[in-house]
Amino acid sequence: MLVPILKQGDYLIASVQSELSDEDLLKLRDELVKRVGELRSRGVIIDVTALYVMDSFATRTLRAIAHMIRLRGAETIIVGIQPEVAFTMVQLGLKLEGVMTALDLEEGLAYLQTLHTSKRR
Amino acid sequence: MADEVRVSINSEYDIVTARLKGRDLAAKLGFSSTELVVIATAISEIARNIVQYAKHGEISMSIIQQGSRSGIIITARDKGPGIPNINLAMQDGYSTGGGLGLGLPGAKRLMDEFEVTSKVGSGTTVTMKKWLR
């Protein structure tokens, strides 16, 4: 598995370690959707700091992952999109519409926590 | 030609190989880190189109020199079904494969020069260049 998925409390953290093939991305999708249910997770963070290329397929798949996980009752936050990658995505015309993002893992976790405290009120 | 890199494209794994080799070649030439990502991403899009629409093909990449400027030229060739209407295929959002329809127009925006030639029934060639600034 190129993307280890760790459980941290109510959340799952998937950290991309290297360049991903299309198949790796689809495996990640299936694995996350499955584990969110099994572990009753309330949030998922996908750390893409190591991702060098975010092309149309990767963007489409990440968007699909976030939507599927929302249908499973949890929220997804993509963290670590590098400045070069952000620049390229914008030029290419790629949008992560409807998907939450944060600067890094720490910010992502803080974001999930605020989401859940406000929900509980 | 010196410094020519060829990657034969037969499966999705070759997409990753092609973009890594393209990035390495562009890095040799001295492109900035942003331009390296830009070039690798454009290669990824056209390589994926080969896998998706033509199944097999080849991407060749080399350093070019024109007067005082130098750059990278990337050519993707396949003998797949071809593109019936190139103008349509170059439009944002046009896809016959359930994609975002951003691969071709997006790669064009990323590169300095971009050309598609295609003949229905005999294949498609995409040529793109990026000049060193």
Ligand SMILES: Nc1ncnc2c1ncn2[C@@H]1O[C@H](COP(=O)(O)OP(=O)(O)OP(=O)(O)O)[C@@H](O)[C@H]1O
């Ligand atoms: N090598 C090719 N051979 C045959 N048809 C092609 C080829 N490349 C592109 N096309 C055609 O051009 C259309 C547009 O390509 P483009 O890469 O822009 O979008 P897409 O592949 O459909 O979606 P995306 O790249 O956003 O996932 C494709 O849907 C396909 O019909």
Ligand SMILES: [Mg+2]
């Ligand atoms: Mg495409």
